[in-house]
Amino acid sequence: MRARRLTGTVAGVIALALTAAGCGLSGGSDSGEATAGGCKVDKANVGSGKLSGEVKGKITFQTTNLKKDFGGFFNGVIKAFEKAHPGASVKWIDDPGDNTFTQRTVADAQACTLPDVLNVNSETATALTKAGYLLDLGVKDPDSAKPFVPAFWKSSTMKDSSGASVHTVFPWYTGGIVLTYNTDLLKKAGIDPAQPPKTIFGLFADYEKIAKSAQGKYYATMANPVWRIPADWDQMNIRTLSADGKSATFADDPRTTQWVAWMAKLYKEGAMPKDSLSSSNDPSTPYSQGKVAYGSTNPSFVRFVKQNSPSVYAKTGVGQQPFDALGHTTGAPQYISVAATSKNAPTALAFAEFLTNAENQTAWCKDPNVVIFPTTTASLDDPFFQNVTGDDPFAEARKLVAEQLKTATAYQTNLSPAVQNAIVSQVQLAMQGKKSPEQAVKDAQEKADELLKQGS
Amino acid sequence: MATQTVKPVSVPGAEPTSAPGTAPSRLRRLARALLPGPAPGANGAALYRRWWLPWLWTAPALVCAAVFGVFPFLNTVLLSFTDAKPLGGAANFVGLSNYTRMLDDSDFWLATRNSVLYALIVVPLMVLLPLMLAVLVEKKLPGIGFFRSAFYTPVLASSVVVGLSWQWLLADDGLINTWLQKAHLIRHAIPFLSDSWLILFCAMGLTLWKGLGWYMIFYLAALGNVPRELHEAAAMDGAGAIRRFWHITVPGVRQAMMLVGTLTGIGSLRVFTEIFMLGSYTGGPGGADRTLPFYIRDVGLDPLTGNAGYGSAVSVALFLLTLGLTLLAQRLTKEDES
Numbered sequence: 001m002r003a004r005r006l007t008g009t010v011a012g013v014i015a016l017a018l019t020a021a022g023c024g025l026s027g028g029s030d031s032g033e034a035t036a037g038g039c040k041v042d043k044a045n046v047g048s049g050k051l052s053g054e055v056k057g058k059i060t061f062q063t064t065n066l067k068k069d070f071g072g073f074f075n076g077v078i079k080a081f082e083k084a085h086p087g088a089s090v091k092w093i094d095d096p097g098d099n100t101f102t103q104r105t106v107a108d109a110q111a112c113t114l115p116d117v118l119n120v121n122s123e124t125a126t127a128l129t130k131a132g133y134l135l136d137l138g139v140k141d142p143d144s145a146k147p148f149v150p151a152f153w154k155s156s157t158m159k160d161s162s163g164a165s166v167h168t169v170f171p172w173y174t175g176g177i178v179l180t181y182n183t184d185l186l187k188k189a190g191i192d193p194a195q196p197p198k199t200i201f202g203l204f205a206d207y208e209k210i211a212k213s214a215q216g217k218y219y220a221t222m223a224n225p226v227w228r229i230p231a232d233w234d235q236m237n238i239r240t241l242s243a244d245g246k247s248a249t250f251a252d253d254p255r256t257t258q259w260v261a262w263m264a265k266l267y268k269e270g271a272m273p274k275d276s277l278s279s280s281n282d283p284s285t286p287y288s289q290g291k292v293a294y295g296s297t298n299p300s301f302v303r304f305v306k307q308n309s310p311s312v313y314a315k316t317g318v319g320q321q322p323f324d325a326l327g328h329t330t331g332a333p334q335y336i337s338v339a340a341t342s343k344n345a346p347t348a349l350a351f352a353e354f355l356t357n358a359e360n361q362t363a364w365c366k367d368p369n370v371v372i373f374p375t376t377t378a379s380l381d382d383p384f385f386q387n388v389t390g391d392d393p394f395a396e397a398r399k400l401v402a403e404q405l406k407t408a409t410a411y412q413t414n415l416s417p418a419v420q421n422a423i424v425s426q427v428q429l430a431m432q433g434k435k436s437p438e439q440a441v442k443d444a445q446e447k448a449d450e451l452l453k454q455g456s
Numbered sequence: 457m458a459t460q461t462v463k464p465v466s467v468p469g470a471e472p473t474s475a476p477g478t479a480p481s482r483l484r485r486l487a488r489a490l491l492p493g494p495a496p497g498a499n500g501a502a503l504y505r506r507w508w509l510p511w512l513w514t515a516p517a518l519v520c521a522a523v524f525g526v527f528p529f530l531n532t533v534l535l536s537f538t539d540a541k542p543l544g545g546a547a548n549f550v551g552l553s554n555y556t557r558m559l560d561d562s563d564f565w566l567a568t569r570n571s572v573l574y575a576l577i578v579v580p581l582m583v584l585l586p587l588m589l590a591v592l593v594e595k596k597l598p599g600i601g602f603f604r605s606a607f608y609t610p611v612l613a614s615s616v617v618v619g620l621s622w623q624w625l626l627a628d629d630g631l632i633n634t635w636l637q638k639a640h641l642i643r644h645a646i647p648f649l650s651d652s653w654l655i656l657f658c659a660m661g662l663t664l665w666k667g668l669g670w671y672m673i674f675y676l677a678a679l680g681n682v683p684r685e686l687h688e689a690a691a692m693d694g695a696g697a698i699r700r701f702w703h704i705t706v707p708g709v710r711q712a713m714m715l716v717g718t719l720t721g722i723g724s725l726r727v728f729t730e731i732f733m734l735g736s737y738t739g740g741p742g743g744a745d746r747t748l749p750f751y752i753r754d755v756g757l758d759p760l761t762g763n764a765g766y767g768s769a770v771s772v773a774l775f776l777l778t779l780g781l782t783l784l785a786q787r788l789t790k791e792d793e794s
Contacts, residue, residue: 037543037545038545038546102759102760103759105759106542106543106759106760109543110542110543123760124760126760127542127543127760127761128543130543131543131544131545133543224736226737226738273628273629274628274645274647274650275626275627275628275645275647275648275649275650277650277741278649278650278735278736278738278739278740278741279623279649279736280736280737416758416760416761417737417754417758417761418754418755418758418761418762418763421737421738421743421754424738425738425741425742425743426742428738428741428742429741429742431741432650432741432742434742454539454763454766455539455541455544455761455763456755456758456761456762456763
């Protein structure tokens, strides 16, 4: 009797739950209404046609963790915009940018309450574009491309749900990429610090020389391939994913297997600390201690070394990151987007353009508290970036990045954490000698394909 | 034995009762229960004893349990039959395909193996070691408070701080390898943080080290209930310390051991932080040290691209595994007792 009652209750709960699920899962929109990402929006915000309308009304602008150090700058920008557009007001929200930031942004998107103008990174912009939550800036204001470095604008595209490339982001600022190295350790290995390698495999050959000369006393770099996938492959012009981003293609290029074979060889020969294979530690700290020959590729890292380890800074050299087959550097900048759900889209678009214009980008990038670089042509032509004085490593890094940004692109392969982990795991197994490079690359592609098929 | 017939007792002042089960009686009882004011004929505390009062007092806890426990659980079960994604719009019903995928997924089975192995090794040790520790520090000796505090300190430390400290201890150039090399016991560093088996065992060690003090407190409380006279009598009969431990102490704290075993079993199947701290975000080289919660995070919890449907299916599997092992442990204990 009790068992029958229990069965009945469970069946009832499941029936109720499934009914509730049925209600919750049935989506759809009213016919005739414009929708973006499942939210009802102004018709002008979606589809083709330039966005027009008065710049007025209240909008929200969201950044991540900038108020503390740059409150004065951003309040100034907002005040200038409001002065230029009487009737418009901007409410600045500075999210702490902690590890739940992305979840909050997703929750805002699902609730159709994304801030009108928001600062997003490449991964978030990719996901929001795919789900249709961002305004197609290239369509809504075709002139908006003009201020940006052409290569940067051209490559600042995201894929929509159909796999087509759309301009849903304005490139804002970028960190740049440079090679940083301890010249003393390079010289000991017989490497000329003034002649940095031109290819990734050339860099690997230098790592090998360091491993042979160091004999375990110091290392060339860190082992975890997560720092290099897919950045190295992008630089080598290996296509990690298909054009529509729906399948993996890296195994089709024989250079991928060569790359994995190199990594396995370097790991075995002691070019990398053994315990860094799956460690989350980047080279910053061991480099500053003189234990690793090549440091982080971020120019702000040079300043970190200058401040924290003057003796190592004195030996630090800076060189161009190998351009390899791609011929230029890539670097996903920070982006500014406009929500398709904005109730005041013309005002939001105008503010996004104002914030990323040459004048404001130049002003912020000159701030001594940051080591960032602008993405507009006029900003890069500014004497601040063109006439860098001094020959210390920090000045050298500024010169190199300002130069490389004239041809750099923002095209960087975006992999979801699941796909990236699947590939990295297989490469780690190859580095440990548990799989051959060929098998690891083959398995990595299969796993990546499976995850991509399931929408990861 | 003769059965006694109990006659109905009439209460002075109470209304005459109708035959049980009849409509007027039921209506009257309902009306009496729902109407405001004290029950007619009642006195003292009984005046305010209503059927809904217990529900009223427990309502906050019940609401919390429903909102934060029952609803998320049911939601997870439902999601496991869908292809839900964080930004994918409306989810579609996909039947059992997440479960069939799970059964074919070698990574799922690897994570299950690691979780079960974790439980099988950690639970017996976590049941016995804190008990032994409690027996040691139970004695009233000068300075024993210092040792009790020292054993309890890891419980207070944050898991992340403890994880980082263990990273420094176990690194190739960390304290342990350096000492062993200086003592000429090893030539090359032991790959504590790059060998997948060693990472798993070190993570177990970390769980044990952090949990010892906590469960020691449980046992200290339980040991207070073991009659001292039993120990004294056994000692007079010539039983040694080990014999008294197995025949008096262990049976005396049996209930506490059951509780510790169940809690540790559940905790072991849910282990995440230790693996993350020692094996980083891939869960060790090649993801070989991933446990089920780690795997759920990998496949289902990424806020942008996570596969919530599949992640929920793996969560349901973890729930069933936890439930199954807990019931099995209970059954074995009952059989043992009988």
